[in-house]
Amino acid sequence: MTNEKKVKLIQNILNKLFPNPQISLEHKDPYTLLIAVLLSARSTDKKVNEITPLLFKKASNPKEMAKLSESDIRKIIKPIGLSPQKAKSIKSLSKILVDSFDSKVPKTFEELESLPGVGHKTASVVMSQAFDIPAFPVDTHVQRCAKRWKLTDGKNVKKIEEDLKKLFPKKSWNKLHLQIIYFGRTYCRAIGHKKENCPICSKI
Ligand code: SF4
Numbered sequence: 001m002t003n004e005k006k007v008k009l010i011q012n013i014l015n016k017l018f019p020n021p022q023i024s025l026e027h028k029d030p031y032t033l034l035i036a037v038l039l040s041a042r043s044t045d046k047k048v049n050e051i052t053p054l055l056f057k058k059a060s061n062p063k064e065m066a067k068l069s070e071s072d073i074r075k076i077i078k079p080i081g082l083s084p085q086k087a088k089s090i091k092s093l094s095k096i097l098v099d100s101f102d103s104k105v106p107k108t109f110e111e112l113e114s115l116p117g118v119g120h121k122t123a124s125v126v127m128s129q130a131f132d133i134p135a136f137p138v139d140t141h142v143q144r145c146a147k148r149w150k151l152t153d154g155k156n157v158k159k160i161e162e163d164l165k166k167l168f169p170k171k172s173w174n175k176l177h178l179q180i181i182y183f184g185r186t187y188c189r190a191i192g193h194k195k196e197n198c199p200i201c202s203k204i
Contacts, residue, residue: 003151006204007167010149013200014179017186021178023129026052030105030130031061031097034112035090037122043080051080062103065094089117107131121157128174136161136173141184148188149204 024045027033059065074087093115112123124137152163195201
């Protein structure tokens, strides 16, 4: 099967299975999304969603967050893991937003990635889900599925992202990365997969 056919088939299947995927991290605006995504590194969305209401009750915008001490933030987010680094990043990025960005989350990759604790994947999630600017965040599920579907032989996230962006139409990226995450979680888990029963691999 050509890559072109495979891509269309995959999209059709994902559109049927997950017609209207929503990001599972709870948030109310770009800032709370940025903080939730930053917290989700090496954790689960479920765990983050348990903690963010407590954090956002104390501070849900850059000004309020910058006023909290690093240790106050750390105490709240401790159950998520990597709390010392994450608390440090949250405190300092909030201060930078207040001082240099008029307390708003910037809308460019360059500016977002200049913030402490914000890498390309986090920036991509914020660009796509908060601002509807096309991006293709590659997380562990997207990586695994793209490789198993032989859409890429990339050895790193950067190359995988490049390959996927070439294959799929730009207007579908924001929806597609969520669909692949949901597919990965539901059908294409890291361990144990039976091709004959699988909604995608049984057809490609
Ligand atoms: S068979 Fe299913 S679970 Fe296995 S790689 Fe294919 S899509 Fe993923």
